[in-house]
Amino acid sequence: MAQARSVAGAGGGGAARAALVTAIAALMVVIPAFPVPTHGTLRVGAVQGDTKAGYFDPPARVGDNLLRQIQKTQPVYGRHVDVVVWPEGASDLDPLEDPDAAALWDEVAQRAGAPLVGGAITARTSHGVTRYYNTSMVWQPARGGETDHYDKKHPVPFGEYVPARPFFHAIVPSLIDLIQREYTPGTTDDVMDVGKAVASIAICFDIVDDQIMTDGVREGGQLVFAQTNNADFGQFTDESVQQLAIARIRARELGRSVVNISTVGTSAIVYPDGTEHDRLATYTPGVMIDDVPLATTMTPAVLGGRQIEWLVCGLGVGALVAGFTVRFGRRRKS
Missing domain, CATH: 3.60.110.10 (Carbon-nitrogen hydrolase)
Known part of the structure; x- marks a missing residue:
């Protein structure tokens, strides 16, 4: 029973993540592009x-x-x-x-x-x-x-x-x-x-x-x-x-x-x-x-895109380090 709940929980978590990704993608489509006036x-x-x-x-x-x-x-x-x-x-x-x-x-x-x-x-x-x-x-x-x-x-x-x-x-x-x-x-x-x-x-x-x-x-x-x-x-x-x-x-x-x-x-x-x-x-x-x-016109992507990339990369590396730390910490306790 516990195993079934675990599997169901995992499946639910996967569905939630998929729904979140879909929602973000839909939001990106709905949001209009940054207004760019043209000159000639x-x-x-x-x-x-x-x-x-x-x-x-x-x-x-x-x-x-x-x-x-x-x-x-x-x-x-x-x-x-x-x-x-x-x-x-x-x-x-x-x-x-x-x-x-x-x-x-x-x-x-x-x-x-x-x-x-x-x-x-x-x-x-x-x-x-x-x-x-x-x-x-x-x-x-x-x-x-x-x-x-x-x-x-x-x-x-x-x-x-x-x-x-x-x-x-x-x-x-x-x-x-x-x-x-x-x-x-x-x-x-x-x-x-x-x-x-x-x-x-x-x-x-x-x-x-x-x-x-x-x-x-x-x-x-x-x-x-x-x-x-x-x-x-x-x-x-x-x-x-x-x-x-x-x-x-x-x-x-x-x-x-x-x-x-x-x-x-x-x-x-x-x-x-x-x-x-x-x-x-x-x-x-x-x-x-x-x-x-x-x-x-300078769009936000031009003005801050590179900084956002570095931020996302830093968050990703930080998440990996945190994940490995937590995992190895649990192994030591067990």
């Missing part, structure tokens, strides 16, 4: 080129991805955009090193009549050592080409670099060999002046990095360009949809519009309230042109 718009032309992947399905020739991206940008011309946005890795030639690539970037910006913000893998040599960076840059021919750039600060382990490469190569050489470059962490800030606004830049999984995202807003970002390359994940995963869902959460959290532009999708323009105002089909070339709202 930026006419953005975002281009999904449906280009090839980097590792698993590369283009037949180096430069093919850039040429296809340029071809699919043509609908932007004559649309009076303020900026053209390409995805992460849209250019498989480095315009900072390749004169032909630089000339093509020039042509796109000139024909669009607006700065071009695009992604490429860049290489820089210092003291005989060449380092590679996952870079987003603003390109303005009238000002000499590249006028600002952001190098991804936190490359993804086992995706953009391999920690302890010799050790893991000895275990799974075929997988480790797929990661051909070791990207160097960047040191630049992640905001760029794109002419009529300041954009916060998020490259791929930067969108899940709280520090990167809040820093971008604190440093003056009026909207977010979330540039990503989902091609290597293939058509049979939900990675790109998941990434867009995170972008929608970030829009509400930061109070900023998010232009989520991918090589193959899922690309969408999200307003500060988290609603989608345009979306492109996956694995289909397309263009989104929208007057995207700009904002400067």
Whole structure:
């Protein structure tokens, strides 16, 4: 009987906890987002080129991805955009090193009549050592080409670099060999002046990095360009949809519009309230042109989010310590 009561009590406690979680989730849905007034718009032309992947399905020739991206940008011309946005890795030639690539970037910006913000893998040599960076840059021919750039600060382990490469190569050489470059962490800030606004830049999984995202807003970002390359994940995963869902959460959290532009999708323009105002089909070339709202309001998540994270972490660690203390104390008494 005592055992039955114990089981029933445990079940009741579990039901109570589930009810509490459900109530909290419902409350979060009901509570409206922090009000964020907008101040003007930026006419953005975002281009999904449906280009090839980097590792698993590369283009037949180096430069093919850039040429296809340029071809699919043509609908932007004559649309009076303020900026053209390409995805992460849209250019498989480095315009900072390749004169032909630089000339093509020039042509796109000139024909669009607006700065071009695009992604490429860049290489820089210092003291005989060449380092590679996952870079987003603003390109303005009238000002000499590249006028600002952001190098991804936190490359993804086992995706953009391999920690302890010799050790893991000895275990799974075929997988480790797929990661051909070791990207160097960047040191630049992640905001760029794109002419009529300041954009916060998020490259791929930067969108899940709280520090990167809040820093971008604190440093003056009026909207977010979330540039990503989902091609290597293939058509049979939900990675790109998941990434867009995170972008929608970030829009509400930061109070900023998010232009989520991918090589193959899922690309969408999200307003500060988290609603989608345009979306492109996956694995289909397309263009989104929208007057995207700009904002400067600092939301509570930006002002105090990091402190709350540390508080919650501290409470969690404290609860673990208290739990172990109580448990071992009971064992000693028994």
